[in-house]
Structure formats: C-alpha cells, structure tokens
Amino acid sequence: MKAGKLLGLVVAAALLARAATATEWKIVKQNGRDYVSFANLAEFYHFGEYTHANRTISLRSERRGILAHAETNEIRINGVKFYTLFPLEMHGGESLISAVDVGKIVEPVLRPSRLKNAQKVDTVVLDPGHGGTDIGTKNAWGTEKGFALEVALIAREQLQRAGFTVEMTRSGDQGLSLEERVEFANRFNNAVFVSIHFNAGTGGAGVESYALAPEGVPSTQSGGHHAASADAQPDNGNAQDGHNVALTAAIHASVLSRVSANDRGVRHARFKVLRHIRIPAVLVEGGFLNDPGEGQRIATPQYRQQLGTAIAQGIQNYNAAVNYRSGNAGFTVARASLPAHSRSITEPLHAAPPVTPVAPEEPSVSISAGE
Ligand SMILES: [Zn+2]
Numbered sequence: 001m002k003a004g005k006l007l008g009l010v011v012a013a014a015l016l017a018r019a020a021t022a023t024e025w026k027i028v029k030q031n032g033r034d035y036v037s038f039a040n041l042a043e044f045y046h047f048g049e050y051t052h053a054n055r056t057i058s059l060r061s062e063r064r065g066i067l068a069h070a071e072t073n074e075i076r077i078n079g080v081k082f083y084t085l086f087p088l089e090m091h092g093g094e095s096l097i098s099a100v101d102v103g104k105i106v107e108p109v110l111r112p113s114r115l116k117n118a119q120k121v122d123t124v125v126l127d128p129g130h131g132g133t134d135i136g137t138k139n140a141w142g143t144e145k146g147f148a149l150e151v152a153l154i155a156r157e158q159l160q161r162a163g164f165t166v167e168m169t170r171s172g173d174q175g176l177s178l179e180e181r182v183e184f185a186n187r188f189n190n191a192v193f194v195s196i197h198f199n200a201g202t203g204g205a206g207v208e209s210y211a212l213a214p215e216g217v218p219s220t221q222s223g224g225h226h227a228a229s230a231d232a233q234p235d236n237g238n239a240q241d242g243h244n245v246a247l248t249a250a251i252h253a254s255v256l257s258r259v260s261a262n263d264r265g266v267r268h269a270r271f272k273v274l275r276h277i278r279i280p281a282v283l284v285e286g287g288f289l290n291d292p293g294e295g296q297r298i299a300t301p302q303y304r305q306q307l308g309t310a311i312a313q314g315i316q317n318y319n320a321a322v323n324y325r326s327g328n329a330g331f332t333v334a335r336a337s338l339p340a341h342s343r344s345i346t347e348p349l350h351a352a353p354p355v356t357p358v359a360p361e362e363p364s365v366s367i368s369a370g371e
Contacts (some may be wrong), residue, residue: 023196027099030089034099037069043098045110047246057095059090064110074265077109078296081251085217089349104214108242109249113240118322123165123191124315125184127273128152130197131316132175137200139289141299146335148196150205151286154308155194155315162316178272182291182327186278192247195273198289198298206262209252210283211244212237212275213268235275243280245259246322251314258310259303260288261294280318295329 025044028035038057042050047059047066059066067076073084075097082105097106108115128148130136134347135143149170156166167188169181185193199208213219215238237244245266252266264285274281286307289295297303 001264004265006086010313012308025099028091028094028096030091030096030098033086035089035091036099036102037094037096038066038208039094039103041106052095055095064146066106068097073083075101077106077249078253080109080249080256080265082109082249083265083267084222085214085268092319100214100217104217104241108246108314112246112318112321115246115322117240119190121164121190121192121315121319122324123167123188124155124159125167125169125188125191125193125279126152126155127169127181127185127193127195127260127276129195130175131170131173134175137198137289139295139299141296144198144200147198147286147289147298147304149173149309150304151196151311154305155196155312158309159315162312164315170359181273182276185281186276188279191279192315193279194251195271195281195283195314196311197285198281198287199285200288200290203264203288204262205294207252207255207259207266207287207333208264208283208285209248209255210267210269210271210274211248212241212281213237213270214241217268219269220265235270237277237281239273239278240280243322244274247280247315247318248282250318250321251284251311253315254317255284255286255307255310258306258313259286265306267320 025036026040038052038059039050041047042059045059045061045064047061047064049058050199051058055070057068059065064078065076068074068088070090071088073087073090075082075084084097084101084232085104086100087295089098112118121184128145128151130143130145130148132145134145136148138144149172150154152168154170159166167184169184170176181195207212210220212235215235248266254260256263269282269283272281287294287303288299289298
C-alpha cells in the first residue's frame with residue numbers, strides 16, 4: 001500500500017473518530033429548557049481556540065469566530081450580530097447557550113450546506129414595502145415606499161444580470177395588502193422572498209434584518225413600525241426556519257459589508273409578511289429615515305445603489321452556500337462522515353471583530369496534528 005493511501009485512511013479514521021465524539025451534546029437544563037456550554041459548542045464545531053474570561057466567550061478557528069458575553073441575548077458569528085432566541089445563561093461557572101439557538105441560528109449560519117431540502121434558487125421575489133396610499137414612514141427627502149421601490153429595482157437589475165428570474169410584488173406605486181404579497185410569493189417554487197423596508201422610531205440608526213421567529217420563541221423587540229402578530233403559534237414559514245435564518249444572515253452580512261451603517265443585528269419576529277410564506281423569507285430594514293444623518297444618506301442614490309447591490313449579492317451568497325456540494329454523488333456519505341467544511345454564509349464579514357489569522361491549514365493537517 002502506498003504511503004499516500006495509508007495516510008488517506010488514517011485521516012479518514014481520524015475524521016470518523018472526530019465525527020463520533022463531536023455528536024455528543026452535553027445538555028444542561030436551565031429554566032426547563034435545554035442548554036449546552038460554549039465549550040461544548042467549540043468542540044462540536046471544531047473551533048480550535050476557546051476562551052472564557054471576564055464574561056467574554058470567544059471561539060475561534062482559522063476562518064470562523066463566535067463572540068458572546070455571558071448572560072446577554074446577543075452573539076456575534078463571524079462578526080455579524082444575532083439576537084439569541086433565549087438568553088445566554090450561567091451554570092457552575094460555565095456560560096451556556098440554548099439548544100434552540102444552536103439549532104436555529106448557529107447551525108444554519110455555520111453550516112448552510114447541511115440545510116435539508118435546500119433548493120437551487122431560480123426565482124427571487126422582491127417585495128418593496130408599502131405602496132399607493134400607504135407610504136410607510138417618511139422624512140424630508142422622501143417616503144419609505146419610494147426608497148424601497150428604488151432599492152428593489154436596483155436589486156432586480158443585478159439579479160437578472162446574474163441569471164435569476166425576478167418577480168416583484170409591485171414594480172410601481174400600487175398599494176397591496178400583506179396577504180396579497182404572501183399569496184403572490186407562494187406561487188413560485190425554488191424561490192426566496194425579500195421584503196424591503198426602512199425604519200422609523202426612537203431606536204437610533206442602523207440596519208436590522210428579520211427572519212420569522214421559530215415556534216414558541218418570543219419576537220425580538222423591534223425598533224420599527226411593522227405590526228407583528230401574536231407569539232407562540234407555529235406558522236407556515238416555520239417549516240423553513242433554518243433557511244430563513246441563513247438567508248437573513250447572508251443578506252444582513254452582505255449589506256453591512258457594503259453599506260456604512262450600525263449593525264442592529266439579525267432578529268426574529270412574527271411579521272405578517274413572513275408568517276405564511278412557504279419559501280425562505282427575510283424582511284430587511286435598510287436604515288432609519290427619521291435619523292438625521294442616516295435619513296439623509298438613504299436619500300442619496302449612492303446609498304440605495306449600495307443597498308440594492310448588497311441585497312442581490314447576499315441572495316447569491318445564500319444560494320451558493322446552501323447548494324455547496326449538492327449534486328455530488330457522495331453527498332450523503334460526506335454528510336455522515338466528514339466534519340463540516342468551513343465555508344460560512346457570513347464569510348464576507350471577517351473583519352469585525354477580527355478573527356486572528358493563522359497560517360492556512362490543510363484539513364488533514366489540522367485534524368491529525370493541529371490540536
Ligand atoms: Zn415598512
């Protein structure tokens with residue numbers, strides 16, 4: 001047997017061993033809910049570096065990073081802020097994250113290619129918020145309905161150029177109900193739905209992006225003006241929770257990497273326009289019209305060009321990430337026996353906070369000798 005082949009077998013055995021140990025979650029009950037420690041999370045997702053000091057938890061590997069502060073409701077994954085579905089807890093000196101957050105946020109963001117039933121996106125349904133007599137919010141320079149439409153038209157152009165079919169819930173100043181938007185979107189298969197809005201309120205400034213809240217999870221407090229319906233009951237859209245979060249994270253990361261704006265995080269809400277959608281869906285709040293600085297920036301064509309381009313790019317990043325390796329005959333085997341590839345949906349945002357760069361490592365090296 002050649003040395004190369006023997007090495008291959010050794011590496012394969014190491015992979016299998018790792019995969020086997022990696023599946024062990026050590027569940028800790030807190031307030032009747034399942035939690036796991038961040039140390040356990042680091043082990044499962046093969047983060048080589050794990051530190052927990054002064055209530056700051058940091059998980060790092062060559063290309064990925066998670067940062068959290070004990071007993072808050074925020075985590076950063078590869079630099080992007082997410083509101084957790086349940087608060088982070090402490091138990092016996094260990095910082096914990098809920099199993100629901102691991103399944104509904106961490107997993108789809110770190111390993112989007114493992115999402116079940118991921119479809120290649122053919123059609124993008126763009127939904128400029130409001131329209132007609134419903135102007136949304138406004139400032140001295142314009143209306144939400146107008147700005148949202150302009151951003152959507154820019155995104156449409158970019159997406160069509162990239163080969164997608166683009167459907168618009170409105171391409172002019174028509175008024176239509178939330179139900180009509182959802183009904184329209186649900187006509188399309190192999191599609192995603194992107195609702196585009198701008199914010200108003202006392203919340204400050206910045207960009208926030210919403211995925212449908214999973215069943216039984218309270219909505220994140222919204223800085224905005226969009227009516228959410230009651231919590232706790234499951235909705236059609238909950239059938240694709242993982243896809244919703246992956247799409248939301250991909251677009252949010254792309255927007256923040258191109259638009260100079262405050263990161264108000266990936267959030268969860270039960271907005272009517274997200275509840276009954278049967279395709280992956282997101283609602284993007286592209287900034288606060290009533291903030292003096294941001295409101296004026298949104299009124300510039302450059303900002304809307306950047307935002308529309310970023311949304312289009314985010315959709316393409318999502319499509320590439322969820323379909324990574326699909327079509328490969330060995331896909332099922334690879335899923336069962338190999339550790340996750342490190343391709344992450346939020347890769348463009350490496351810079352903040354910085355993930356310490358280390359020498360590039362071959363997978364076989366890091367697995368056998370790296371730790
Ligand atoms: Zn709106």
